Amino acid sequence: MNTVSNQPSSEVENLLLKHTDSGYLKATIRGPLMLDYSNDSYPFTEFPDGIKVEVYETNGDTTKKTTITADYAVIFSESDLVDLKGNVKIVGTDGSTFFGDQLYWDQKSRWIFTDQPFRTDLTNKSETSGDILDSNEKLTKALVRNSSDLYYIKPEDE
Template identity: 40%
Template sequence: MQKQQIHIIKNSVIAIAMTLFFTCKNNLKDVNKLSMSANDPVGVSDSINVKYTDSGRLSANLISPKMFDFSNRAFSFSEFPDGIILHLYDKSNAQTTIISDYAIIYNNTDLIDLRGNVIAATPTKDSLFAEQLYYDQSKEWLFTNQPATYRSKGYVTSGIGFDSDKDFKKAEVLGVTGQFAIQE
C-alpha cells in the first residue's frame, strides 16, 4: 500500500511539473514590453556625429545635439528634437550643407524629414530656404511641397515647392510665385 501511495505521489508531481513546463513561456519581447512604454525611445544619444561612407568615400555627415531612437516601433524612426546639420558630399568632395530645427529619419524608407527654418547651401553659393524639406537618401534627392525660396546665380525664386538632386544641378522651383534678379 505504501508503494502504491509513493507511486501516485510521484506521478502527480511529474504531471504537475510537466503542466508547468509546457504552460510557461519565456518570450523576451513580452518581458521587454512590460518594462517599457511603447511611446518611449529605446535609446537617447547626446552629441552625435555620424559619418556615412560609400565605397570608402565620405558621402554624408550628420551632426546633432540629441537623438531619440524609436526602433522599437513597427515603423521605426530616429528623432532629432534639437535639429541637425547634414553635410552631403559629391564625388569631388564638394559639400552641400543642410540645417534644420528638427528632423526625423524614417528607417524603413530612407527619408529624412527636415523641419523648421530649413536652409540648404551648396558649394556654388546656391541656397534654399523652406519650412520643410525631405531628403531621400537612397535616391540622393531633395524635395518639398511646402513654400520654398531658392537663390541661385543672380536670381531669387519663390514657389510652392522644390525638387532637386543633392548637388542642386537639377534644381527646380515648383509653382513659381515670384522671381527677381539680384546683383551679386
C-alpha cells in the same frame, strides 16, 4: 521585436557621426539629441533639437560640400524618407542656398519636395520662390507652383 512605443530604444546626446567609404569622408551628421525608435513598428530616428548634415563629394583632388541644417528632423528607416522642419537651409556645392520651413527628401529616389513656401538663392544673385517644390535633389528637374523669380542679368561692361 517591433513595438509601438512613445519611448525611444536609445538616446544619444551631442552626436557626431562620420560616414566614410574607401577611406574618404562622405558625410557627417551632428545633433544635440538623437532619439532612436528602431524597435517601433515603423522605425525612425528623430532629431528633436536640430540637425546639421555635411555631405562631401570628392572628384579627384577636389572635395565639395553640401550643408543641410534644420531645427527638427525625422529619418524613416524603411522608406529612407527624411522630414526636415523649421528653418531648413541647404547650401549646395555651388553656393546656391535653399530656405524653407519644411522639406522632404526621398533618399532612394534622390528627390525633394515641399508644400510649404520656400526660396532658393542662386550664386548669380538670382532667386526663385514658390509655394510648392517637387524636384530631383540637384534641382535640375524642378516643378515650382506659384513661383516668383528674380533674375540678375550681368551688364556687358562688367
